[in-house]
Amino acid sequence: IAGITQAPTSQILAAGRRMTLRCTQDMRHNAMYWYRQDLGLGLRLIHYSNTAGTTGKGEVPDGYSVSRANTDDFPLTLASAVPSQTSVYFCASKMSKENYGYTFGSGTRLTVV
Amino acid sequence: DAKTTQPTSMDCAEGRAANLPCNHSTISGNEYVYWYRQIHSQGPQYIIHGLKNNETNEMASLIITEDRKSSTLILPHATLRDTAVYYCIVGSTGGTSYGKLTFGQGTILTVHP
Numbered sequence: 067i068a069g070i071t072q073a074p075t076s077q078i079l080a081a082g083r084r085m086t087l088r089c090t091q092d093m094r095h096n097a098m099y100w101y102r103q104d105l106g107l108g109l110r111l112i113h114y115s116n117t118a119g120t121t122g123k124g125e126v127p128d129g130y131s132v133s134r135a136n137t138d139d140f141p142l143t144l145a146s147a148v149p150s151q152t153s154v155y156f157c158a159s160k161m162s163k164e165n166y167g168y169t170f171g172s173g174t175r176l177t178v179v
Numbered sequence: 180d181a182k183t184t185q186p187t188s189m190d191c192a193e194g195r196a197a198n199l200p201c202n203h204s205t206i207s208g209n210e211y212v213y214w215y216r217q218i219h220s221q222g223p224q225y226i227i228h229g230l231k232n233n234e235t236n237e238m239a240s241l242i243i244t245e246d247r248k249s250s251t252l253i254l255p256h257a258t259l260r261d262t263a264v265y266y267c268i269v270g271s272t273g274g275t276s277y278g279k280l281t282f283g284q285g286t287i288l289t290v291h292p
Contacts, residue, residue: 070222101282106284108266108282108283108284108285109223109266109282110282111281125281156222156223158222158223167213167215167225167226167227167228168215168223168225168280169225170222170223170224171222172221172222173220173221173222
Protein backbone atom coordinates (compact mmCIF):
# COMPACT_ATOMS: atom_id res chain seq x y z
CA ILE A 67 0.00 0.00 0.00
CA ALA A 68 1.50 3.31 -1.08
CA GLY A 69 2.12 5.80 1.66
CA ILE A 70 4.43 6.87 4.44
CA THR A 71 5.70 4.61 7.18
CA GLN A 72 6.99 6.05 10.42
CA ALA A 73 8.81 4.12 13.11
CA PRO A 74 8.64 3.69 15.98
CA THR A 75 4.99 4.36 16.74
CA SER A 76 5.90 5.52 20.21
CA GLN A 77 9.01 5.74 22.36
CA ILE A 78 10.02 6.71 25.86
CA LEU A 79 13.54 8.07 25.83
CA ALA A 80 15.89 9.10 28.60
CA ALA A 81 17.13 12.66 28.43
CA GLY A 82 20.57 12.93 26.86
CA ARG A 83 20.12 9.87 24.67
CA ARG A 84 20.34 9.90 20.91
CA MET A 85 17.29 8.89 18.89
CA THR A 86 16.47 8.57 15.21
CA LEU A 87 12.90 8.66 14.00
CA ARG A 88 12.47 6.85 10.74
CA CYS A 89 10.33 7.89 7.79
CA THR A 90 10.00 5.99 4.53
CA GLN A 91 7.73 6.69 1.58
CA ASP A 92 7.12 4.59 -1.51
CA MET A 93 5.36 7.18 -3.66
CA ARG A 94 8.55 8.61 -5.23
CA HIS A 95 7.68 12.02 -3.84
CA ASN A 96 10.46 14.57 -4.21
CA ALA A 97 9.76 16.61 -1.10
CA MET A 98 9.64 15.41 2.49
CA TYR A 99 8.97 17.18 5.77
CA TRP A 100 9.13 16.69 9.51
CA TYR A 101 6.59 18.37 11.77
CA ARG A 102 6.08 18.26 15.50
CA GLN A 103 2.70 18.73 17.07
CA ASP A 104 2.20 20.06 20.56
CA LEU A 105 -1.01 20.91 22.36
CA GLY A 106 -1.93 24.53 21.77
CA LEU A 107 0.85 25.09 19.23
CA GLY A 108 -0.46 23.17 16.26
CA LEU A 109 1.90 21.62 13.71
CA ARG A 110 5.34 23.21 13.39
CA LEU A 111 7.84 22.46 10.65
CA ILE A 112 11.20 21.16 11.88
CA HIS A 113 13.13 20.38 8.70
CA TYR A 114 12.33 19.76 5.09
CA SER A 115 13.92 18.34 1.96
CA ASN A 116 12.87 19.41 -1.52
CA THR A 117 14.81 16.62 -3.20
CA ALA A 118 17.28 13.88 -2.39
CA GLY A 119 20.60 15.35 -1.29
CA THR A 120 19.17 18.66 -0.04
CA THR A 121 17.68 19.71 3.29
CA GLY A 122 16.49 22.93 4.85
CA LYS A 123 15.51 24.31 8.25
CA GLY A 124 11.94 24.90 9.21
CA GLU A 125 10.41 26.86 12.03
CA VAL A 126 11.86 24.87 14.95
CA PRO A 127 15.09 23.13 13.81
CA ASP A 128 17.20 23.44 16.96
CA GLY A 129 18.14 20.11 18.50
CA TYR A 130 17.22 18.16 15.37
CA SER A 131 19.09 17.05 12.28
CA VAL A 132 18.00 15.32 9.09
CA SER A 133 19.53 13.66 6.09
CA ARG A 134 18.17 12.74 2.68
CA ALA A 135 20.48 10.18 1.11
CA ASN A 136 17.78 8.89 -1.24
CA THR A 137 14.25 9.69 -2.36
CA ASP A 138 12.46 7.30 -0.04
CA ASP A 139 14.00 7.92 3.38
CA PHE A 140 14.09 11.01 5.56
CA PRO A 141 15.26 10.21 9.10
CA LEU A 142 15.06 12.75 11.90
CA THR A 143 17.76 12.58 14.59
CA LEU A 144 17.74 13.99 18.09
CA ALA A 145 21.42 14.07 19.04
CA SER A 146 20.83 14.56 22.77
CA ALA A 147 17.17 14.47 23.70
CA VAL A 148 15.66 16.97 26.13
CA PRO A 149 12.23 16.91 27.78
CA SER A 150 11.02 19.82 25.63
CA GLN A 151 11.28 17.50 22.65
CA THR A 152 8.42 15.44 24.02
CA SER A 153 5.91 15.65 21.21
CA VAL A 154 4.14 13.83 18.41
CA TYR A 155 6.24 13.84 15.26
CA PHE A 156 4.74 13.62 11.78
CA CYS A 157 6.55 12.96 8.56
CA ALA A 158 4.99 14.15 5.29
CA SER A 159 5.78 14.06 1.59
CA LYS A 160 4.57 15.49 -1.69
CA MET A 161 5.60 15.88 -5.30
CA SER A 162 7.56 19.11 -5.11
CA LYS A 163 6.49 20.62 -8.40
CA GLU A 164 2.81 19.87 -8.09
CA ASN A 165 0.25 21.66 -5.99
CA TYR A 166 -1.14 18.46 -4.60
CA GLY A 167 -1.76 17.75 -0.99
CA TYR A 168 0.76 16.36 1.40
CA THR A 169 0.60 12.76 2.51
CA PHE A 170 1.26 12.38 6.22
CA GLY A 171 2.46 9.42 8.20
CA SER A 172 0.66 8.18 11.27
CA GLY A 173 3.10 9.82 13.66
CA THR A 174 5.63 8.93 16.35
CA ARG A 175 4.76 9.78 19.93
CA LEU A 176 8.01 10.58 21.74
CA THR A 177 8.31 11.12 25.47
CA VAL A 178 11.65 12.34 26.84
CA VAL A 179 12.04 11.79 30.57
CA ASP B 180 3.44 32.02 3.75
CA ALA B 181 0.23 33.96 4.34
CA LYS B 182 -1.45 33.68 7.72
CA THR B 183 -4.94 32.31 8.12
CA THR B 184 -7.69 32.95 10.64
CA GLN B 185 -10.25 30.31 11.51
CA PRO B 186 -12.88 30.03 14.24
CA THR B 187 -11.67 27.99 17.16
CA SER B 188 -14.64 25.64 17.12
CA MET B 189 -17.90 24.89 15.34
CA ASP B 190 -20.79 22.51 15.76
CA CYS B 191 -22.85 20.82 13.09
CA ALA B 192 -25.81 18.44 13.15
CA GLU B 193 -25.34 15.09 11.50
CA GLY B 194 -26.65 15.08 7.93
CA ARG B 195 -26.44 18.84 7.60
CA ALA B 196 -23.85 20.80 5.66
CA ALA B 197 -20.83 21.99 7.59
CA ASN B 198 -19.45 25.31 6.38
CA LEU B 199 -16.00 26.12 7.72
CA PRO B 200 -14.76 29.65 7.04
CA CYS B 201 -11.17 30.83 6.68
CA ASN B 202 -9.73 34.30 6.26
CA HIS B 203 -6.44 34.73 4.41
CA SER B 204 -6.37 38.42 3.57
CA THR B 205 -2.60 38.51 2.93
CA ILE B 206 -2.59 35.70 0.39
CA SER B 207 -0.33 36.33 -2.57
CA GLY B 208 -1.01 35.59 -6.21
CA ASN B 209 0.83 32.29 -6.43
CA GLU B 210 -0.39 30.84 -3.15
CA TYR B 211 -2.94 28.07 -3.03
CA VAL B 212 -5.55 27.45 -0.34
CA TYR B 213 -5.31 23.96 1.17
CA TRP B 214 -7.60 22.24 3.61
CA TYR B 215 -6.57 19.35 5.82
CA ARG B 216 -8.22 17.64 8.73
CA GLN B 217 -6.88 15.70 11.65
CA ILE B 218 -8.89 13.11 13.46
CA HIS B 219 -7.74 12.44 16.99
CA SER B 220 -4.26 10.91 17.21
CA GLN B 221 -3.97 10.43 13.45
CA GLY B 222 -1.82 12.22 10.91
CA PRO B 223 -3.39 15.14 9.01
CA GLN B 224 -5.44 14.12 5.98
CA TYR B 225 -5.56 16.14 2.79
CA ILE B 226 -9.08 17.25 1.80
CA ILE B 227 -8.95 19.72 -1.07
CA HIS B 228 -7.07 22.69 -2.45
CA GLY B 229 -7.61 25.52 -4.92
CA LEU B 230 -6.10 28.66 -6.39
CA LYS B 231 -9.02 30.90 -7.38
CA ASN B 232 -11.74 28.72 -8.82
CA ASN B 233 -14.20 26.79 -6.71
CA GLU B 234 -13.29 23.12 -6.39
CA THR B 235 -15.22 19.98 -5.55
CA ASN B 236 -14.14 16.43 -4.91
CA GLU B 237 -15.62 13.38 -3.26
CA MET B 238 -14.95 14.74 0.20
CA ALA B 239 -15.84 18.41 0.07
CA SER B 240 -16.27 21.65 -1.85
CA LEU B 241 -14.03 24.68 -1.62
CA ILE B 242 -15.45 28.12 -2.28
CA ILE B 243 -12.87 30.91 -2.72
CA THR B 244 -14.03 34.52 -2.85
CA GLU B 245 -13.24 36.53 -5.96
CA ASP B 246 -10.65 38.64 -4.12
CA ARG B 247 -9.16 35.41 -2.67
CA LYS B 248 -9.08 36.88 0.81
CA SER B 249 -11.33 34.21 2.27
CA SER B 250 -12.64 30.75 1.58
CA THR B 251 -15.17 28.24 2.87
CA LEU B 252 -14.85 24.50 3.10
CA ILE B 253 -18.18 22.74 2.72
CA LEU B 254 -18.85 19.21 3.89
CA PRO B 255 -22.22 18.66 2.24
CA HIS B 256 -23.62 15.97 4.54
CA ALA B 257 -21.64 15.84 7.74
CA THR B 258 -21.34 12.55 9.60
CA LEU B 259 -20.09 11.77 13.08
CA ARG B 260 -16.83 10.60 11.53
CA ASP B 261 -16.23 14.12 10.23
CA THR B 262 -15.58 15.31 13.78
CA ALA B 263 -11.98 16.55 13.59
CA VAL B 264 -9.71 19.57 13.58
CA TYR B 265 -9.82 21.30 10.20
CA TYR B 266 -6.82 23.30 9.03
CA CYS B 267 -6.92 26.00 6.40
CA ILE B 268 -3.49 26.70 5.00
CA VAL B 269 -2.14 28.90 2.26
CA GLY B 270 1.12 28.14 0.56
CA SER B 271 3.11 27.99 -2.60
CA THR B 272 5.27 25.44 -4.34
CA GLY B 273 7.71 28.04 -5.59
CA GLY B 274 10.23 30.50 -4.25
CA THR B 275 11.73 30.42 -0.80
CA SER B 276 8.58 28.92 0.71
CA TYR B 277 8.94 26.02 -1.68
CA GLY B 278 6.38 23.47 -0.68
CA LYS B 279 6.32 24.39 3.00
CA LEU B 280 2.90 24.83 4.53
CA THR B 281 2.32 26.58 7.84
CA PHE B 282 -0.37 24.96 9.98
CA GLY B 283 -2.31 27.22 12.32
CA GLN B 284 -4.57 26.20 15.18
CA GLY B 285 -7.44 25.03 13.01
CA THR B 286 -11.16 24.71 13.70
CA ILE B 287 -12.46 21.95 15.93
CA LEU B 288 -15.58 20.69 14.17
CA THR B 289 -17.94 18.62 16.28
CA VAL B 290 -20.71 16.78 14.48
CA HIS B 291 -23.50 15.76 16.82
CA PRO B 292 -26.42 13.38 16.32
